[in-house]
Amino acid sequence: MLKAVLDTNVIVSGIISKGGIPFQLLEAWRDREWDLLISPRILQEIQRVLGFPKIARVYALTRQDITGLIWLFSHRATLVPEHLTIPRTARDPEDDHLLACAKEGKADYIVSGDQDLLTLTSYEGTPIVTPAAFAAILKAAR
Numbered sequence: 001m002l003k004a005v006l007d008t009n010v011i012v013s014g015i016i017s018k019g020g021i022p023f024q025l026l027e028a029w030r031d032r033e034w035d036l037l038i039s040p041r042i043l044q045e046i047q048r049v050l051g052f053p054k055i056a057r058v059y060a061l062t063r064q065d066i067t068g069l070i071w072l073f074s075h076r077a078t079l080v081p082e083h084l085t086i087p088r089t090a091r092d093p094e095d096d097h098l099l100a101c102a103k104e105g106k107a108d109y110i111v112s113g114d115q116d117l118l119t120l121t122s123y124e125g126t127p128i129v130t131p132a133a134f135a136a137i138l139k140a141a142r
Contacts, residue, residue: 001035002035002108002109002137002138003036003078003105003109004034004107004108004110005037005042005101005102005109005111006025006038006111006112007095007110007112007113007114007117008046008049009113010111010112011026011042011046011073012046012049013113014026015050015059015069016050016055021132021135022131024135025131025134025135025138028135029077033138033141033142034138035077035078036076036077036078037077037080037101037102037105037107038073038077039079039080039097040079040081041101042097042101043070043073043074046069046070078105080101080104082097082101083104084100084103084104086099086100089120089123091116092114095114095116095117098112098117102126103123103124107126108126108127109127109128109137110123110126111129111130111131111134112129113130118130
């Protein structure tokens with residue numbers, strides 16, 4: 001089974017925008033078509049972003065909704081413990097934790113819409129792809 005790390009922007013987009021490619025990726029994960037690798041820091045970022053007042057208000061997310069989503073991700077995804085640190089690699093050092101999660105979890109792909117990551121094209125042999133590219137990979141694997 002393919003293993004991938006999704007950037008927080010992809011996860012949040014999939015939660016708040018039903019029908020888009022990020023949503024389809026999360027649905028495929030829920031259907032156990034691939035394995036999501038997630039770290040405590042990614043979980044914290046998801047919780048923080050979904051809790052922004054404007055996002056919570058516009059998308060009608062309650063604290064209970066957000067807590068339930070964090071529980072789902074922490075119990076259904078493969079939790080990578082964040083024991084590995086890497087040297088500064090991405091243009092934005094705030095993205096390095098995603099690369100470390102992928103390396104520690106032995107990911108097959110890193111999925112992001114962030115140009116700071118996409119410009120790397122890969123990290124230590126792990127391709128960094130857009131959500132659309134990962135959706136095509138999953139479709140071809142079916």
